[in-house]
Amino acid sequence: MKAKIHVTLKQGILDPQGKAIEHALDSLGFKNAANVRVGKYMEVDVNETDAAKADAQVKQMCEKLLANTVIEEYRYELQ
Amino acid sequence: MNIGVVVFPGSNCDHDCAYVFQDVLGQSVRMIWHKDTLPGGLDAVVLPGGFSYGDYLRTGAIARFSPVMGAVKAFADNGGLVIGICNGFQILLEAGLLPGVMVRNTSLNFICRDVYVKVENAATRFTNRCESGQVLKIPIAHADGNYYTDPVTLAGIKANAQVIFRYCTPDGKVTPEANPNGSLDNIAGMMNADGNVLGMMPHPERSAETLLGNEDGRLIFLSMLSAFGKTEQQSRLVRV
Numbered sequence: 644m645k646a647k648i649h650v651t652l653k654q655g656i657l658d659p660q661g662k663a664i665e666h667a668l669d670s671l672g673f674k675n676a677a678n679v680r681v682g683k684y685m686e687v688d689v690n691e692t693d694a695a696k697a698d699a700q701v702k703q704m705c706e707k708l709l710a711n712t713v714i715e716e717y718r719y720e721l722q
Numbered sequence: 723m724n725i726g727v728v729v730f731p732g733s734n735c736d737h738d739c740a741y742v743f744q745d746v747l748g749q750s751v752r753m754i755w756h757k758d759t760l761p762g763g764l765d766a767v768v769l770p771g772g773f774s775y776g777d778y779l780r781t782g783a784i785a786r787f788s789p790v791m792g793a794v795k796a797f798a799d800n801g802g803l804v805i806g807i808c809n810g811f812q813i814l815l816e817a818g819l820l821p822g823v824m825v826r827n828t829s830l831n832f833i834c835r836d837v838y839v840k841v842e843n844a845a846t847r848f849t850n851r852c853e854s855g856q857v858l859k860i861p862i863a864h865a866d867g868n869y870y871t872d873p874v875t876l877a878g879i880k881a882n883a884q885v886i887f888r889y890c891t892p893d894g895k896v897t898p899e900a901n902p903n904g905s906l907d908n909i910a911g912m913m914n915a916d917g918n919v920l921g922m923m924p925h926p927e928r929s930a931e932t933l934l935g936n937e938d939g940r941l942i943f944l945s946m947l948s949a950f951g952k953t954e955q956q957s958r959l960v961r962v
Contacts, residue, residue, distance in 0.1 A: 656870070657904070659830050683779075708787070711780055711816070713823045714870060 748955025
């Protein structure tokens with residue numbers, strides 16, 4: 644199965660990259676662009692046919708390594 | 723004193739740290755490849771600065787799973803002295819040996835320059851040769867030195883005097899302007915509750931001898947020696 648994982652900063656955590664991009668969008672004339680948040684997107688092939696087992700594994704991957712849950716949250720879909 | 727300096731792929735301050743302990747202070751140093759375990763008989767372990775694993779994913783996030791880190795954690799849990807400098811600090815945070823996390827500098831810039839830090843707690847195994855409130859000039863060199871933790875954890879480490887260094891002005895005022903990277907509460911260095919694990923963003927190994935024009939960082943290493951009842955040995959360097 645393939646896991647498609649999004650890791651993003653939690654609400655309230657300052658995102659300097661997002662701010663810089665927001666300013667750049669503004670100077671390009673996109674005056675209505677706001678609240679830019681930069682995150683990460685990862686794809687992982689999981690060699691597992693049982694959806695529940697794959698789900699549990701991906702959750703562990705996120706908790707242990709892919710996200711730092713002090714500042715980040717994650718969501719994923721399995722296909 | 724027996725010092726182990728851990729070498730991760732991408733470490734680049736490992737030899738600077740070894741040089742200070744061995745050549746400047748006359749101590750015994752062993753370099754430890756990250757795939758090995760810690761040898762017996764070490765008094766202190768250094769996690770040096772650099773860009774372990776290219777800072778992929780997050781700084782320190784992958785290095786914390788290096789084989790040697792299990793031994794480093796056991797060493798720390800047994801009361802062994804561990805100092806993490808810059809990337810070493812980031813690794814200690816990711817490994818959970820210190821609370822909190824590093825995020826990108828607010829300026830988004832990699833900042834490489836001298837900064838001033840105030841010694842907030844001089845009664846530690848890393849700062850006993852400093853005066854309380856003393857201002858040290860030590861260089862920083864990082865893009866991710868913006869310390870963050872939740873309010874409850876912050877209150878806890880402050881109450882427990884675990885904040886060791888804070889960014890300040892040359893005359894010791896802790897102000898927003900003196901904060902180079904946006905770090906919470908101007909935190910530049912902190913230790914664990916047991917006082918045997920220190921993480922700091924500034925590089926004391928780059929300011930530890932007269933030849934480099936700045937000896938302030940030397941106090942950190944001398945403090946570690948003092949914690950073991952040792953003093954600096956005859957330097958192996960020829961003084962000119």
